[in-house]
Amino acid sequence: MKSREMVVDTIRTLKLxxxxxxxxxxxxxxPVIAVFSMTxxxxxxxxxxxxxxxxxxxxIVLARRKDLTTEQWKTVFDKVSSHCVWSIIEGGEPTSRPDFMELVRYLHSKKMPITLITNCSLLHTIDLDELKKYIQFVTCSIDSVFEEPYCKVRGVTPQTYRRVMDNLQLLTEHKVPHYFNSVxxxxxxxxxIDQTYFDRAKELGANAVSFTFVEDRSDVDYSLLPDRETMNKVCASILDYMGKKKxxxxxxxxxxxxxxxxxxRGHFDECGVWKSIFVNGNGTVMVPCWKFNSPENTYSLLEHSVDEIWSAPQWDIAKTCHDCEVLGCIWYSSQPVTTFARNYMRGLGKMISKERPELAEAV
Incomplete structure (x- = not known):
């Protein structure tokens, strides 16, 4: 088995x-990034x-009825791997599938680097030493690092919170690369606001974090978004932290x-949702995204090719849609190349500063 550092096939990536x-x-x-909603x-x-x-x-009944089978997911992976340089496995909760590791191994065989997004509650049931052979990162969906707000945001018991915290420790012990993503x-x-999130994240083994404000769902009658004054305090505090901490x-x-x-709200000229292919648990792709969920906007990857789906006229909707105001993944994919470049250089500078402090000023 090749080491984890050898998983990314540079030649394949450059060709794609x-x-x-x-x-x-x-x-x-x-599309250049694949997102597989496994269940x-x-x-x-x-x-x-x-x-x-x-x-x-x-x-559970819905998942049994609509989730793709193991072989159907492999067919989807075959189709998508000829287009995309990276893959993201998420859910539902992907680790709840009995064939989870089989699918991870198969996706790895397609030479697609893998990021796993998980709530981490079932990681103790997985062979983490085997898992780290096939994936690049585990993205830990940790919406709060403290018990009370965690349980409130995620709707789970304190026992579940403690199980997740134990599983984060397992990731560290098994040296599985991971970072936190928080809504x-x-x-x-x-x-x-008080920046205790960052110290606690470090204690839990995360050397990188990502977060986004919640984008309220259009199919419910409640809002989870903080008020504007509180959002401003959060933004100011995060910017302050970014300016003084590495x-x-x-x-x-x-x-x-x-x-x-x-x-x-975030700004972008044109929505970049088309840069990723988001495959639902039943193998369908909604064009241009889940906000336009209707039969005429839904295409099955079992019946259509990626080229056919990306030639659909509904993609024109994304050219003028600015509905997503704070959704981080949409904002990021819709930014100009200069934003990516600046962020890359910041990350590179931090890594060099850690490993070779004498060279950090040159970046």
């Missing part, structure tokens, strides 16, 4: 990026997530928080 650039040059848009089931109850449904028995809601703002590294660029602080 060259192909992607050639498509762009002739006005042909294609309709999740064992958590997060109110900001459609998988947080309280009817877990019904959700900022009205329930967990204080730890960002660890844990904040992965989302400061421009995101600067724009929200100034205008209450």
């Amino acid at each position: 990026l060259s192909k992607w650039g050639a498509n762009m040059a002739v006005g042909r848009r294609r 309709h089931y999740c064992n958590f109850y997060c109110p900001m997530c459609p998988f947080g449904d309280a009817d877990k028995e019904g959700q 900022i809601t009205k329930y967990n703002t204080q730890e960002f 660890e844990p590294q904040v992965m989302i660029p400061p421009e995101y928080f600067q724009q929200i602080l100034q205008d209450g």
